Amino acid sequence: MLWAALAALPAVAQEDPAALVALLGSADAQTRVDAYNKLMRVRSVELMAQLAKVLPQLPLHGASLAVYLLDAYPWEASAPLWKKLAGQGSAFVRATAAAAQWRRGDKSQGAALAAAIAAASPEERTYVLGRLHGIDDQAVVAAVRGYVRPGAIDAVIGQALDLLVQSQKGRDAETIAAAEALIGAGGETEAIARAYLVAAGEGARHAAALAALLRDLPQLYQVTRFLERASRLEPVLIDAIAARLAAARTEYDLGRLVPLLQKHAPGQIEQALKHQLDNGDDKLRSAALKALAAVPGALDAKKLQEMLAADDPLLVLAAADTLRRMDDPAGIERVIGLTRKAGKHRPEAVRVLGGFRDARAVPPLLDAFADGDVQVRRAAVTGLQTILPDLFPYRRFDLERAGLRADAADAQRAEGLRLVRAWWDARK
């Protein structure tokens, strides 16, 4: 009730840090994120104390944002608050406080942290796991291993195994046993377990079964995150990855599978991706092109230069971007032309132009910042934020403070653009 009332506060009141802190508890995700973004810019001792005070009462989503805000304060300032929070609130808050102190050298927090991990509700677990990076306390490792069990949420199992891989230096027989207990669960759970086991060096026993599961798996991330770590993959698994790549229907899948083959069987990428170049989906086609460009010999510079003359803007952009990555800026003029041509390709054209660390890219990026489409403006700002410090390594820039924010009000954007243009013209 309280949170709902606070969320309904008028806009002026919402700029007040105290009110913004309260909005972290809003049921509306966008309201929470907006409050978080604004609070990130405030930074004060009072705000820190306020955050610590409300943290134990905040709902989980809000508490996780409050914790990120507290993370931004120096340890010397926030240490007393973390100590105070160690015994308060939800398991997530207790775990966060104990983890912060453990990381700063108080190893006696291991037991409290392990207890909080064990006490976390299923909803809290993924948030708790997110706070444990770099902690190799054996009690904590054992508590995290407790999340790897039949019936647990797949995302939690994947995250827990990933954390265990990072915290263990050699082979971890207990985690291997916990993962093996998931064999037979079927679906994503079993695929995650087998992928972990393959990465743990048990490929000979699990590769074939994982290859079969891989064919119909809807989401690839939980599996590929482990396969990326494997020092070798069995041929049967490589074949399954290649087959899945050939049948990929989303750019995301391409992005997960290509790096795997690049590491383990680069020779198979070309064959797997060839027919994707005829795919009707523009994004998929250009992603396939980019992936092929990374395979030595699959596409040569001459072929890519020919593609610069193509009619399809996305193909041109992919070719120009790939040539740029190969130290050939031949496509820059074509890309500049595409940033000025109306069409769905414009955000991508501006993004690709931002990759050229070339003074010729700056004026068109400034022009793109004047665009009505926020996506185009965002790509322009990102490009300028990259190019300017690279072209002027002995200078420092704050484009946001100058008013170059893609989502700023029209007048602020116009003033920012005027200012940066004047600076650029003075440099010439």
Place this chain on the structure above:
Amino acid sequence: MVGFALSLLLGAALVAQDAATAADVTEPGRTLERPLEIVLAGRGAEATERTLIVIVDPSAGLAAAGFADAFERAVAQNARWLAKTRFGLGVLGHKGCVVLPPGAPAAAVVAEIKNRLAKPAAEFQNVYADLRGVAAAFSGESGAREILLVTLENGDLEDDLEQTAAALQKARVTVAVLTSEATLADSWWVSRSYQEKPRGTTLAGGDAPVIDLPWGWLFQVPIANEITPAGYAAYGLNRVAAATGGKVFLYANANQTAHVCGISAECLFCTGEHLPQHEGFRDALLRRMAPSTAPRTEACATLAHDPWFRLVVRAWLEAADEGLIRSTPSVKLVGTSAQPERQKNVRVLDLLSSASFARHAKRAEQAAEAAGKLGASVQSDLDRLEPGTGLQRCEAAAHLTRFMIQLSRVNLLTFAAWCREDAPRLFGKDAEDPALPEIPVVEGDRQPAGIGFTNLVLCHGVRPFLGVELPGGAALRPELEKLELLRLQFVARYGNTPFSFALHKAGIAEFHATFPGVTQPPPRRRPKSGEETGPTTPSRPERGRPTTGGTTGGPTSGGGR
């Protein structure tokens, strides 16, 4: 000068290009499976009588690579060819090395390897002493005698290499080595002479018998010699394999093959998506750059006659005299012979230790002038030599040395300009804050205590830097253009070799002021009685393994799977 040029030309006639090199003993690939398949299956179509002692270095890297499982699989798959093989097992660091004498069942060898790799060790191990010990274990064994030495970490710790080779030859033992890739003319241990090591040993580790490429150039961090994959193993291991008619297999895990522009250096021109065309090694080119596997004394004698190497040594010494490099040659040339030599103290240019910008600028300008003269003189010698008149490896080293002299000149000029123009603008009395979108480089009114630098890596070449605002401005441009010309000529000759990789890991320095920090004295340690634990074998410090050039499976003869 004329005398030097004559000695170059005379030497050229005496250098043989067909000496035994690491290319003759190095097998293609980077996996565990292929070497095990080749070594276990033996050389004939049928099982032959032989004794095979596997010597394992139980390091964490070997355990993580899954060697025990791979070995078990290979034994099962090659059972037919192993019917007449008498297995033995040695473990580096175990007293006498031999854990299971010849005649042990294959299953016992597998079990013991698993057992040893479950408790990995990190101490320095003298591989060569253990090899000599194991040679004696073949006494009385009939048939072929073979050792499979598996060591990813050791091999750089040497005692008496030639005695080892002689002992193995006398025992008629062939040594196959499975190891990791060395770095090009590695200077890691020479630049860390303080490293504790077992008594009577020397730490070497590079691919060549001696460090044949100058290292430690001014304003270069990290040292290219320490991060450039050589395409070959450490010299000591190559030597043992060559002397016994064996082979060397390299292993790298798949995580070691991705491209990164700068290792501890910054790249201005990409955010990790670079697809360099000059980096992946090509077999034929790599072969031409392969280091010698001859005994060190013999290899030194060959180098002494090599005109390119003599040029490198001369340039190296002069660069050290001018403070452009912080090392000296590892070989001393005496007439037409050469002998290994320890590092000497060199003149260090004091350019960074205080905020005396004007004084530093003057020194840097003088050093830049000296670099210019040295560069011109080296270029003149290079122009006089006919390509192909010596070892190609030395030829590449000579051209890379020329490039590094010019890069040092560029860095000194930009440093002097930074001291003269940028630093006063930042810290002078009339220093003004810039207008937005710029913000002050230094917050507050802190006063600098010294100068630091980072490297802007040359992975994308020099040309993109022509569009970058660097201290020195227009005056620096012709020097950068000269540098790019040298790079292009170098890449045309030696692209896709380790030498090209090393060149592109060098960088243009970016300077910044450093400020006094708040320091606390370390807590004083007081020895307590009973704390002494007695002498222990020094542990091997962590060192990032060199990564293979290119995006495919390996830089060398075939690479990959």
